[in-house]
Amino acid sequence: MAPLRLRIEGRTFRDAGNREVTLRGINVAGDAKYPTSPDLPSHKSDHFYDGDGVSFVGRPFSVDEAHVHFSRLKRWGYTLIRYVFTWEAIEHAGPGRYDEDWVQHTIRVLRLAKDYGFYVFMDPHQDVWSRFTGGSGAPMWTVYACGLNPRAFPATEAAWVHNTYPKPAEYPKMIWATNYSRLACQTIFTMFFAGKVFAPKAILDGKNIQDYLQDHFLHACGHLALRIQEAGDLENDVVIGWESMNEPNRGLVGFQDISVIPSEQKLQRGPSPTAWQAILLGSGRSCEMGTWEFGGLGPYKSGTTLVDPKGEIAWLPADCDDSRYGWKRDPGWRLGECIWAQHGVWNPSSDELLKKDYFAMDPETDRKIDYEYFTNKWFMSYYRRHKEVIMRIHSNAIMFCQPPVLEVPPSIKGTKDDDPNMVFSPHYYDGVTLMMKKWNRYWNVDVFGLLRGRYLSPAFAIKIGETAIRNCFRDQLSAIRREGTDYMGIHPCVFTEIGIPYDMDNKYAYKTGDFSSQSSAMDANHFALEGSGANGYTLWVYTAENNHEWGDLWNGEDLSIFSVDDNILPLSPSAGDKGKTSASTSTTSVDDRNLKQTLSTTSMSSLRRSNTPAAIGSNPGYRAAEAYVRPSPIATVGNVLSSGFDLRSCTFTLALECENPATEEVATEVFLPEYHFPQDDIDVNVSTGKWTIDVEDAGGAVIQVLRWQHERGKQNLTVKGVKTRQGTSLGQEEEAPGYLEQCRQSGCAVM
Numbered sequence: 001m002a003p004l005r006l007r008i009e010g011r012t013f014r015d016a017g018n019r020e021v022t023l024r025g026i027n028v029a030g031d032a033k034y035p036t037s038p039d040l041p042s043h044k045s046d047h048f049y050d051g052d053g054v055s056f057v058g059r060p061f062s063v064d065e066a067h068v069h070f071s072r073l074k075r076w077g078y079t080l081i082r083y084v085f086t087w088e089a090i091e092h093a094g095p096g097r098y099d100e101d102w103v104q105h106t107i108r109v110l111r112l113a114k115d116y117g118f119y120v121f122m123d124p125h126q127d128v129w130s131r132f133t134g135g136s137g138a139p140m141w142t143v144y145a146c147g148l149n150p151r152a153f154p155a156t157e158a159a160w161v162h163n164t165y166p167k168p169a170e171y172p173k174m175i176w177a178t179n180y181s182r183l184a185c186q187t188i189f190t191m192f193f194a195g196k197v198f199a200p201k202a203i204l205d206g207k208n209i210q211d212y213l214q215d216h217f218l219h220a221c222g223h224l225a226l227r228i229q230e231a232g233d234l235e236n237d238v239v240i241g242w243e244s245m246n247e248p249n250r251g252l253v254g255f256q257d258i259s260v261i262p263s264e265q266k267l268q269r270g271p272s273p274t275a276w277q278a279i280l281l282g283s284g285r286s287c288e289m290g291t292w293e294f295g296g297l298g299p300y301k302s303g304t305t306l307v308d309p310k311g312e313i314a315w316l317p318a319d320c321d322d323s324r325y326g327w328k329r330d331p332g333w334r335l336g337e338c339i340w341a342q343h344g345v346w347n348p349s350s351d352e353l354l355k356k357d358y359f360a361m362d363p364e365t366d367r368k369i370d371y372e373y374f375t376n377k378w379f380m381s382y383y384r385r386h387k388e389v390i391m392r393i394h395s396n397a398i399m400f401c402q403p404p405v406l407e408v409p410p411s412i413k414g415t416k417d418d419d420p421n422m423v424f425s426p427h428y429y430d431g432v433t434l435m436m437k438k439w440n441r442y443w444n445v446d447v448f449g450l451l452r453g454r455y456l457s458p459a460f461a462i463k464i465g466e467t468a469i470r471n472c473f474r475d476q477l478s479a480i481r482r483e484g485t486d487y488m489g490i491h492p493c494v495f496t497e498i499g500i501p502y503d504m505d506n507k508y509a510y511k512t513g514d515f516s517s518q519s520s521a522m523d524a525n526h527f528a529l530e531g532s533g534a535n536g537y538t539l540w541v542y543t544a545e546n547n548h549e550w551g552d553l554w555n556g557e558d559l560s561i562f563s564v565d566d567n568i569l570p571l572s573p574s575a576g577d578k579g580k581t582s583a584s585t586s587t588t589s590v591d592d593r594n595l596k597q598t599l600s601t602t603s604m605s606s607l608r609r610s611n612t613p614a615a616i617g618s619n620p621g622y623r624a625a626e627a628y629v630r631p632s633p634i635a636t637v638g639n640v641l642s643s644g645f646d647l648r649s650c651t652f653t654l655a656l657e658c659e660n661p662a663t664e665e666v667a668t669e670v671f672l673p674e675y676h677f678p679q680d681d682i683d684v685n686v687s688t689g690k691w692t693i694d695v696e697d698a699g700g701a702v703i704q705v706l707r708w709q710h711e712r713g714k715q716n717l718t719v720k721g722v723k724t725r726q727g728t729s730l731g732q733e734e735e736a737p738g739y740l741e742q743c744r745q746s747g748c749a750v751m
Contacts, residue, residue, distance in 0.1 A: 006119055006240050008398060008421055011490050012639065013535055017666040019635035022643070023119065023494060023536025024671075025080025026073055029060030030543035030552040030560055032084040032125065033136035035092075041545075041553030042131070043168035049151060051132065051140025056089035057105045061544045066112045067700065069544055072568070074116045074701030076629045077671040081113060081120045082243070082496055082538040088131065088139045090220045094325045095141065098220065103227045107234065114238035115699040121241040121400055123496070124221055127555075128179040128249075129188050133159040135176060136554070137246075138188075141325050142213060145204060146188050147339055149316045156281045157271060157307055158183040158314040162555050174294070174435055175269050176555040180249050181261075183278040183314055187339065188213075189251030190359070193378040198253065198359060201342055203330035214382060217245075222389040229393055241398030242390045243425060243496065244383050247405050253378065254369035255359045258345075264371065266451075268292035268299040269435075271307055276346075276353055281307060282314035283338050283348060294435045297445065297458060315339075372408045379403060380410050380417065387419075400425040400496060401488070406451055406480075413489040420491075423535075424484035427497040428477055430525065437501045439517040444469040448476040466520070473528035481534055492535040498525055499540035502623065503551055503558040509727075510548040510565070510617020515624040516727030522627035523647045523726070530644040539628065547610035548617045561628055564610050565617070569625035571674050571702075624727050626675065631719065634669040634705065637662035641714070650676050650721040657714045662689065667707040670717070674704050677721035687716045 003016045013021040034040050035054035038047045060083075061069055073081075089102050113120055126137025132150040133143065143150050153159040159179045165171045179185050191199050195210030202209035225242065229235050255262060258275035269292055277287040286308035293302045316322070318336030322329050329335070334342060341348045345358045362369055362377070387399050402425045403409045409426075412418050432444050446454075446461040455461045463472040481493040500521040502509070509515045529537050543552045543560035551558025562568075612618065630645045631652040638658020645652045654670065662668050672682070672693065684691055689710035696703050708717060 004236055004396065006398070008423070008492060011485070011492055011535070013492055015635055017635070019637050019666065019668070020633075020640055021079075021635050022633040022640065023080040023538075024078055024632045025082060025119075025494075025536060025538035026078045026561070027082045027084055027123070027497065027538050027541040028069070028073070029084060030541040030554060030557075031061065031545050032056070032059045032086060032089070033127070033554050034131065035059075035089075040131075040163070041550060042162035042555050043171075043550055043553070045163050045168075048163045049132075049140070051088075052093050054088075054092050055099065055102065056086070056092075057099075057102050059089065059102075060084065060109070063105070063108050063112065065544070066109050069542070070112060070116045070118070070699070071701040072562070073542065074118070074698050075571070075703060076569075076625075077632060077673055077703065079117070079119060079634065080494075080536060080538060081118045082123045083110070083113075083120050083239075084123050084125045084541075085224075086125055086137050087217055087220055088137065090224060091216065092139045094139075095145075095216055095327065096219075098223055103224060106224070107227065107231050110228070110234050110238055111231075114234065116701055117698050118238065119240050120238050121243055121398065122221075122224070122239065123243045123246060124217075125246045127247065128159070128176060128185050131163070132161070133184040133188065134161045134179040134555070138217070142216075143184070143188070144316065144325070145212065145327065146191055146209060147202070147316050147333065147335060148184055148187065148314055149320075150184075152309075152312050152314045153184060155312040156183070156284070156309045156314040157273070158278070158282050159185065160270070171556050172270055173437060173556050177267055178269050178272070181265055181267070181275075181278075182273070183282040185249065186252045186275060186278065189249045190253055191251070193248070193251065193374070193382060194253050197363060199339055199343065201330070201332045202339060203333060204327045206328075206330075214385060218385055218389045221386070222393060225390055225393040225397075235394055236396065239394075241400060241423070242386075242394070243400035244386050244402050246402065247427065248379055248382075248402070249404065250371060250374045250378070252359045253374050254371060256368075257356045258359065259353060259356050266298060269294055271305050273307075276356070279338060279340055279346065280351065281309055283341070284309050284311040284313045285351060286310075297462075313338075371404065372411075375403055375407060375410050380412070383410075384417070396421065398423060400494065402426070402496065406448065409484050409487040411487050413487060418489040422488075422491050424481075424488055424491050424493045425496040426480050426484065426493070428480060428495055429498065430473065430500070430521070433504075433521055434501055437504050439500075439504055439521040441466045441469070441520060444472060446472050446476060448479055452479075466524075470524045470527050473524055474531040477528045477532035477534065481532055493533075495529065495532075495534055495537040497540040498529065498537055499559045500525060501558055502560070502563070507548065507617050509621060511619055513619040513621035514727060515621045518624035519627045519647075519727030522624050526627065526630060527644065531642075545610075547612050549610065549612040561623060561625070563623060565612050566620045566623045569622050569629055569675055621727075626724055626726060629673045629675055631670060631672050631676065634671050637666060637668045637710070638712075647726065648723070650723045652717075652719045652721075654717040655714070656716075658710075658712050661712050662708060662710045664709055667709050668717075670706040670708070670719070672704045672706050672719065672721075676724070677704065677719065679704070681722050683720040685718045686710065687714075689715075691717075 007014050015021050035056050036058040037055040127135030130138040132140050154164050160175050162171050191209045192213045196208045204212045261274050272292045273289045277289050280287050288306045290301045291303045291305050292299045316335045345355050346353050390397050400423045405427050431447050443464050450461045463469050504517050541559050546552050546560035546563040548565040552560050633643050636656050638656050641655040643654045691708045693706050
């Protein structure tokens with residue numbers, strides 16, 4: 001049996017040459033959250049509720065366009081792709097009805113990813129459950145299966161949905177995430193993870209709703225895994241593993257008193273009901289509740305408001321035709337009535353709350369539930385099933401385990417769940433910048449430290465000055481990684497989401513081309529990643545259709561490193577034709593075998609332009625690309641001790657330790673982007689050995705790689721490039737000259 005292309009050894013990734021692999025990755029793509037037919041980004045409402053007949057064929061992008069996107073990402077130095085897909089894409093037509101056209105499209109795109117040498121792991125993505133509850137992920141029929149009526153969500157505020165918001169351009173920023181604390185999400189996640197305990201009357205086809213939902217979700221993932229295996233050339237060669245559900249949430253499980261907002265509920269924006277008020281709203285009752293805004297130190301109460309559904313309820317009506325999807329609902333589960341009333345939580349006749357602590361204790365153990373208890377019991381029960389389904393098909397799949405965001409990881413160290421082929425895959429965002437959509441270089445907050453109770457007062461968690469802020473980010477990521485080791489055992493850590501908003505300061509950069517704030521924020525995040533000791537990351541996000549008006553075309557978010565309205569960071573004019581070396585020279589030629597591909601993949605600045613109004617911003621910039629197109633170890637002989645890139649001085653450093661020397665056949669390799677390190681202006685210093693700088697052609701994408709042959713023991717590498725100004729408008733240049741033009745400029749012969 002041939003050695004695996006990538007394997008885990010303790011807390012590191014190793015390649016076939018036993019070198020440590022550093023995974024520098026990107027989420028592909030944000031477009032996968034909404035269908036292609038009809039084309040329904042979140043600001044459109046037409047045909048929104050026709051959820052059964054949609055198609056996601058063409059997501060994340062078409063096969064014809066894939067070469068341009070993959071070539072671009074490879075040139076920017078990415079080696080890992082978190083492949084975003086949704087349950088809805090597979091099973092939108094109804095329970096057990098899979099979209100084989102979408103599956104085959106996915107296989108074709110994965111084959112192209114293979115041509116570029118990417119590692120890929122599959123991400124069954126969700127945000128606040130579904131498009132129909134304000135996010136992405138699950139099919140519409142799952143909402144009906146839970147007895148809910150998505151058409152009634154606007155009136156009852158059971159979910160804030162961008163597609164149904166009266167004025168989509170005024171949809172409050174980041175309010176979508178508050179859907180986790182509204183009725184629809186709270187109910188569905190409770191059912192998905194713990195329905196057998198808290199909703200025992202919720203029976204479909206003889207199964208509790210927990211098993212019904214989990215079975216269908218996992219079988220859909222298993223179906224895709226099987227088709228990938230049957231393709232014959234993808235499993236392990238490109239698809240190295242699978243992640244568990246994106247950003248799982250406990251729903252109501254563990255709420256000690258549903259009549260108050262839990263102290264651990266840190267995110268509040270807009271009208272913010274307690275769980276009890278959300279239940280009342282869902283049954284047509286009016287409620288007065290607090291309204292919240294988000295300030296520098298978190299949410300603060302800004303006033304009160306009356307929300308009146310005027311008698312409309314969020315539950316399916318009693319006379320609803322429940323045979324549409326072929327299931328049989330148990331007679332004990334009555335439509336037209338709140339599921340929690342049916343379990344004695346409250347009395348609809350008197351609107352009296354009877355069991356405010358209904359979700360506080362585990363009736364199976366009589367133990368108090370907190371988030372940690374939820375994670376260890378209900379999340380891990382789901383995760384074990386997820387792992388079993390995938391590994392029954394892909395037996396050596398690397399499993400990326402993603403516990404609830406910023407919560408204490410599951411206590412599995414030393415248990416049978418402490419699988420040596422598992423990766424800890426947390427998420428991290430600078431919440432202040434994300435919520436405020438502003439980079440504050442003067443102060444920020446140690447959010448993770450606050451969550452773990454490391455400060456006597458929130459005031460002590462404030463960090464003053466840009467250096468302190470950068471160090472704070474690094475220390476938070478380091479603490480998250482160490483916590484994973486403490487609770488889960490020794491495993492690689494890959495941050496599978498981290499990123500910044502680009503529409504800062506009311507889209508100032510789009511009007512001026514000045515992305516200096518974005519560049520500073522992006523550089524601070526990468527500084528944190530490089531200093532945290534993590535084994536890799538996948539930046540959120542690459543969105544193929546991002547534009548200045550609607551951002552990522554989903555809930556007002558704008559985190560994509562690419563936009564059709566911005567320019568592509570230029571390459572050195574000589575990129576792609578020759579390699580400057582200290583000891584040897586490598587050339588890449590263009591011939592009749594690769595000419596067509598290279599012309600089609602590297603010479604286009606973008607595939608399309610948007611119709612963004614000039615008033616929003618028509619001054620394209622480089623989208624802070626100098627901060628994310630950065631050098632990084634690719635494969636290191638021995639172990640990486642530290643590595644990092646100082647953007648201001650354009651200096652890359654790498655420290656390693658090895659028992660065996662690096663040779664010409666098995667050398668330490670580093671990606672050097674030509675924007676920072678043009679071939680005629682690089683200063684390299686090594687502790688021992690010799691180095692070469694070569695230019696490679698990976699499926700049509702040209703990348704510059706430093707190869708270093710060094711002695712055993714502790715070794716150091718320093719590479720200095722050309723300093724540039726961060727984030728400023730660099731002109732109106734298009735993407736670098738095409739491959740053919742580059743060769744012409746350098747005198748390369750073309751067959």
